Amino acid sequence: MADCMKKKRTPQQIGRASKAKGARFELQIAHWFQKNGYPDACRTAQHCGKTGAAGDVEGVAGLHIEAKHVEHLNLYDAWHQAVHDNTAKGRGDIPVIIHKRNRADTLVTLNLADFTKIFSSYERGHCHD
16 A cells, blocks of 8 residues: 555655746747747746846847746735846836746736836727727
């Protein structure tokens, strides 16, 4: 019976698995942007290393992207990280958090002022019947 029981994973194994899950999600987001008109999108850690000011995905002009694939996201902590890193970068990009849980839709979080700026630009570019 003992042979049938799962071995409990160590904290180090859990940490490595979590880090790998995050890296896969960052790469998935970079590929999504590449397939949707942003050919320069890339996962930062692969492209230029983690500098502290770079987003998780770079190459999407005007956005500072933080990617989070976790079950229990502290959204405000993630938001403060995105704003802090974006400010350190000094380009005036719009900070966004792209996040998801397992078996759930991928969502985007940004502040209301930036959402309004983006949506107004979209509205101006489309004809209304």
